[in-house]
Amino acid sequence: MSVLDILKERGFVQQLTHEDEIAELLAKEKITFYIGFDPTADSLHVGHFLGMMVMAHMQQAGHRPICLIGGGTAMVGDPSGKADMRKMLTIEDIQHNGERFKKQMQRFIDFSDGKALMLNNAEWLLDLNYVEFLRDIGVHFSVNRMLTAECFKQRMDKGLSFLEFNYMLMQGYDFLELNRRCNCIMQMGGDDQWSNILAGADLIRRKESKPAYGLTFTLLTTSDGRKMGKTEKGALWLDAAKTSPYDFYQYWRNIDDADVEKCLALLTFLPMEEVRRLGGLKDKEINIAKQILAYEVTKLIHGPDEADKAKQAAEALFGGAGNLENVPTVSFSAEMIGSKLLDVLTSTKIIPSKSEGRRLVQQGGLYIGDAKVSDPDFILSADLFENNSLLIRKGKKNYHRIIIE
Template identity: 65%
Template sequence: MENVYDTLCERGYIKQLTHEDEIKKILGKEKVTFYIGIDPTADSLHIGHFVTMMFMAHMQRTGHRPIALVGGGTAMIGDPSGKTDMRKMLSKEEIDHNISCIKKQLSRLIDFSEGKAILENNANWLLNLNYVDFIRDIGAHFSVNKMLTAECFKQRLEKGLSFLEFNYMLMQGYDFLVLNQKYGCTMELGGDDQWSNIIAGMELIRKKESKASYGMTCTLLTNSDGKKMGKTEKGALWLDPDKTSPYDFYQYFRNVSDLDVEKCLSLLTFVPMDEIRHLSSLKGQEINKAKKVLAFEVTKLIHGEEEAIKAQNAAEALFGGGTNMSSVPSISIPESMKNALLTDILVHTKVVSSKSEARRLIEQGGLTINDKKIEDKNAILEDNDFNDSCVLIKKGKKKYYSLIIE
């Protein structure tokens, strides 16, 4: 069978791993059951999660069995990893809703049919634990001194780390133990910020079961400056089309830095590496060909081919001087706002966050209505501005909206 380890290395997924030679040998000869944990802290995953989803998908495509573990139990505490403040507490109802949404998004890349993958919820074993028994049985195997050296705790100690969060490592380690006992899971994968928690689970399995287990972390999605990718004017780049439209999703990747094209193609698509190397070697205006491939392929994986084609066509129509706005993100206003101040309309539709931002946008020449630059801060959107019942708004150089009447 194809050794997925070689694929993961070639495409740049692996950041750290615990037993390099053993892992490479096992992945080439055996079918491994592995897991990745996702805490359902929101009703959508974001582009950062997408890297781990692709990690799972590559593993599954070469015969290994993924367990997608949603943290219905751990989400009630919150992982301190990578956080400077304590996470917001969620109700059980919020968590259950988030889990149902996340499963649909995971199913875009992971095949859950016929036992090919497993969806588990750690609430099934964590919520019914007897605390005294848990501390006696599991807590006895954790050294507080060692835990305090973990990066996920060290950066929180300066601001204050609650005992509630201090339990998180024990619970994630216990998750690995339960999955090992229940499904024969021998490997945990995760983002690089999960390294300490992964090691804790492996140590627990060794002490409780006298078995070998393994861990790998994947590269976090960062740009050429080392900053996390996925931030937009509206916040995170979500996988939910109601939070980030397929068009905005497409445009984000269409406009990535030239230096980030190869990394994004490698981590976020299934485009063969020979083609990726060719595309990323293009220079000048030619690199835009690679960005179009990147934007289309990523959008297709998340939103489906039909939505990817719509987003592509909308972008081509707009930037090519066309007039087809059928796939441009739509925003709406009530009939009563016709003939209202443009600044009021921009705030109402959340194109900008405030009237002062709207005025600055106009002063700086950054607002265009139907290809006409707006220079008057007191401009009014009039009936004759509507072409086929809609108005094309351009904010800055790259943000387009189709304004319609509700």
């Protein structure tokens, strides 16, 4: 089975520029391909992880990935999939974020002995002469054709800045530059990048008179079409400091039954026979599949030790066994004993604000252990603690342990 067959079977592939040619190419040759990552935050998120899984499957089949950090393109901002213009970042922020991306990517992709490359498009984009760039590259882009691209069409009503309009040219130039430097002949990306990928492949054919290819993979969405990877705290980050391994584990443990098989196929390396078996479980048994999914994905992102701790914490909370030491824990000063519970929870950032805490109490969503808190002015007393520890629950499954310093 070729790597393209593997990617198709697992549900990655959405669109290809030249399907028959790509199938033959990937089966008979070892190619260099790239995926770009604009460093618009200081951590990768689970949407990026999907791209890295594609890279890992390709690398296992002997192909060479290029992880392209968008230090130059992030200065402009990709309009794809965005209703409004992205926030402008400083050069310092972009450089910092790019370094964070590099460290995280090294956990998933093997960069030893030239098996993969990590490059930054700031190297060739930031020093371009604009007039020369327009004459050399811009002449090959049709404005009429660009305006039919989905990434631009959905922004036309609200307004598309000329700054963002340049993004497609810059990404196309990236592909051309990587083709010249590294013999990179394929770009991959999420399906929202289809128009940009086509532009780059077309530019190489025009400038170099040789073939170039593109492939898009599915975006990570739920069975009803919602974007996956959003939590009450925002994005599902791969950085443990931004999304704890326990919270990461619990996200996958609690996904909808209908999404289990898809996520097992896309986000783990389990054989597809096992994926289909687990995805076919019904009723209470589907929880077994969710536990395996949560463990496997957490292990890939945070390592087996953190996955074990997260699993033990979940078992302690929901199965009556395991170690509570691994439950997300915060400490507070003994001087706050006798204060209002909401003051303590706000100071430890378990709740973002007192007003949010009051709403939580009014909606019946705040618990001490299994006891519902009904008074927003509830006082935290010492007798509530057992072994210096107290379990707080928000909603059905969001637990925190608070301990006295």
